[in-house]
Amino acid sequence: MCVESSRRELNSLMDKVFGEYYHFRHHGVEKRSLSGHRGTHVRLQSEQQVVWAEQQVVKSRRKRDVFKDPTDPEFPKQWYLSNPTNQDLNTKEAWAKGFTGRGVVVTILDDGIEKDHPDLRRNYDPEASYDVNDGDADPQPRYTQRNENRHGTRCAGEVAAAANNGVCGVGVAYNSKIG
Numbered sequence: 001m002c003v004e005s006s007r008r009e010l011n012s013l014m015d016k017v018f019g020e021y022y023h024f025r026h027h028g029v030e031k032r033s034l035s036g037h038r039g040t041h042v043r044l045q046s047e048q049q050v051v052w053a054e055q056q057v058v059k060s061r062r063k064r065d066v067f068k069d070p071t072d073p074e075f076p077k078q079w080y081l082s083n084p085t086n087q088d089l090n091t092k093e094a095w096a097k098g099f100t101g102r103g104v105v106v107t108i109l110d111d112g113i114e115k116d117h118p119d120l121r122r123n124y125d126p127e128a129s130y131d132v133n134d135g136d137a138d139p140q141p142r143y144t145q146r147n148e149n150r151h152g153t154r155c156a157g158e159v160a161a162a163a164n165n166g167v168c169g170v171g172v173a174y175n176s177k178i179g
Contacts (some may be wrong), residue, residue: 101173128179
């Protein structure tokens, strides 16, 4: 509960949300105010009995785009992402809801990642990369005649290969960052 000075300032308790969480309305603040009213917020937080306070703010909303299948040439062959018999990972449904990996960083611990690969270049994050074999920040795999150091790049592609760039396939979280 707030002490008397905060009660006068806030003027009315709207309701108890749950537990010890309360919703107050400040009559000096317009219902849809775009300003932060920092002074009121600071005074409220300085009260001894107030543990936490947050002002509700107007948030902008945007309509999600209509989902279309990725245009990458190998996408139709990625049966685990899209299978007509519904034995897939339901990625298209997740993508349609906006779950594309945006804001997620994934690090692959393997034999290296071709950071300049056309399907990975856009999503490569050097801060998430370290070469354990050579002890440096460059995750570029060592190439051999048998071409056996491709697994890390393949794993990274399954996670974060860019969508709709006309190269290979698409990653499960095609907007995530990879290292």
